[in-house]
Amino acid sequence: MKVATDYLWFQTAEREQFVRITDEVARFVADSGIQEGFVLISAMHITAAVYVNDWEEGLIEDIREWLDRLAPKRDYRHHRTGEDNGEAHLKNLIMHHQVLIPITQGELDLGPWQQVFYAEFDGRRRKRVVLKAMGV
Amino acid sequence: MKVATDYLWFQTAEREQFVRITDEVARFVADSGIQEGFVLISAMHITAAVYVNDWEEGLIEDIREWLDRLAPKRDYRHHRTGEDNGEAHLKNLIMHHQVLIPITQGELDLGPWQQVFYAEFDGRRRKRVVLKAMGV
Amino acid sequence: MKVATDYLWFQTAEREQFVRITDEVARFVADSGIQEGFVLISAMHITAAVYVNDWEEGLIEDIREWLDRLAPKRDYRHHRTGEDNGEAHLKNLIMHHQVLIPITQGELDLGPWQQVFYAEFDGRRRKRVVLKAMGV
Numbered sequence: 373m374k375v376a377t378d379y380l381w382f383q384t385a386e387r388e389q390f391v392r393i394t395d396e397v398a399r400f401v402a403d404s405g406i407q408e409g410f411v412l413i414s415a416m417h418i419t420a421a422v423y424v425n426d427w428e429e430g431l432i433e434d435i436r437e438w439l440d441r442l443a444p445k446r447d448y449r450h451h452r453t454g455e456d457n458g459e460a461h462l463k464n465l466i467m468h469h470q471v472l473i474p475i476t477q478g479e480l481d482l483g484p485w486q487q488v489f490y491a492e493f494d495g496r497r498r499k500r501v502v503l504k505a506m507g508v
Numbered sequence: 509m510k511v512a513t514d515y516l517w518f519q520t521a522e523r524e525q526f527v528r529i530t531d532e533v534a535r536f537v538a539d540s541g542i543q544e545g546f547v548l549i550s551a552m553h554i555t556a557a558v559y560v561n562d563w564e565e566g567l568i569e570d571i572r573e574w575l576d577r578l579a580p581k582r583d584y585r586h587h588r589t590g591e592d593n594g595e596a597h598l599k600n601l602i603m604h605h606q607v608l609i610p611i612t613q614g615e616l617d618l619g620p621w622q623q624v625f626y627a628e629f630d631g632r633r634r635k636r637v638v639l640k641a642m643g644v
Numbered sequence: 645m646k647v648a649t650d651y652l653w654f655q656t657a658e659r660e661q662f663v664r665i666t667d668e669v670a671r672f673v674a675d676s677g678i679q680e681g682f683v684l685i686s687a688m689h690i691t692a693a694v695y696v697n698d699w700e701e702g703l704i705e706d707i708r709e710w711l712d713r714l715a716p717k718r719d720y721r722h723h724r725t726g727e728d729n730g731e732a733h734l735k736n737l738i739m740h741h742q743v744l745i746p747i748t749q750g751e752l753d754l755g756p757w758q759q760v761f762y763a764e765f766d767g768r769r770r771k772r773v774v775l776k777a778m779g780v
Contacts (some may be wrong), residue, residue, distance in 0.1 A: 373509055373645055373780060375680040377748055407597065408511040409642060410548065412682065412744055416755030420640055424605060425554045430585035438598055442578065442714065449702035461703055461708055468604055468740055469696060472548055473638035476513055481638055483552030499762045502753055504746035506681060506779065508509060512652055544647040545778060546684065560654060561690045565732055566721035569686055574734055578714065604740055605752055608684055610776035619688030643778065644645060 384495035409507015418458035419469035460493035520631035545643015555596035557603035596629035656767030681779015691732035694737035732765035
């Protein structure tokens, strides 16, 4: 059995920014030499998400507006600690911070429109995603 | 170590339809011969979800109504591409597109009320779910 | 390859209560002897969640208030069965019932602020979380 681990680093220019990472994940899986197994892509922060959906700019804007409605900026209790990112924590919870992708015949077993995204909700600082693959 | 892969196909009669798939997943695991491990059940589309919850018709209607409130049909930017399914993408994101179930002593290690569902939000066409199991 | 399985039991004093379980998960992984792999932490009930976020009391209160807004108590169809916990099912769906944590060099590969929580939405009875680890 093979196990491989790596980390993707991000420092977004904007506080909120969505970054497509499908190619980075595919390259990591190819390098691992795993033919059959799983790869986990998981944000190591509590104000960022990893999700799978469409690579279409209009939809990405729709998702951002929708998240603003569901988790608006407001005066959260959390801000008494000096933070100002309460809404970013809630967006992390809606979107979930991880996905697990099957590896089949050495490749990401994704549907035709499925792309992997890192969604930053409190950026402009160095943050990480862990990649971990296991299989044969 | 054993790895098994299969795909479930769906073509729902309705645009939005929820389908219980616990038995199909259990059969796949039994056929795999895996006694201890994991099985991933993951929608290969960005307008459908896979989730675990109750097999109770009233609750399923509650979930559908609730999703309509959180992700209403409206004129999304995504529709400029010719699509009309913006809300289906958002429902996929709330519900998440995958679950991972432990396999213990050859069986799905689920709680007494846990059932696996495929939730279609933009159906009436052929769509897929990938099943992937790994273990010993 | 090694596989380990265990169950955490909960009986919360309150109907809704959040319990940090990072230490229990870390101990389980240490006992498993697994150096590289995955550990799944998954609620076995449909009215409880397992999630990763901040260990900060103000934020936990924010999350609870926010969930009350997104999934308010009301007269759900599900209540015709005699239940009164419709909102607890919906909160389970928003928060998701499971997380998968990478094990690297024998430890939980979490970011500095990531803590694992069990979120009970319909407690005061015995409920379970399954822990399953697999790796080398």
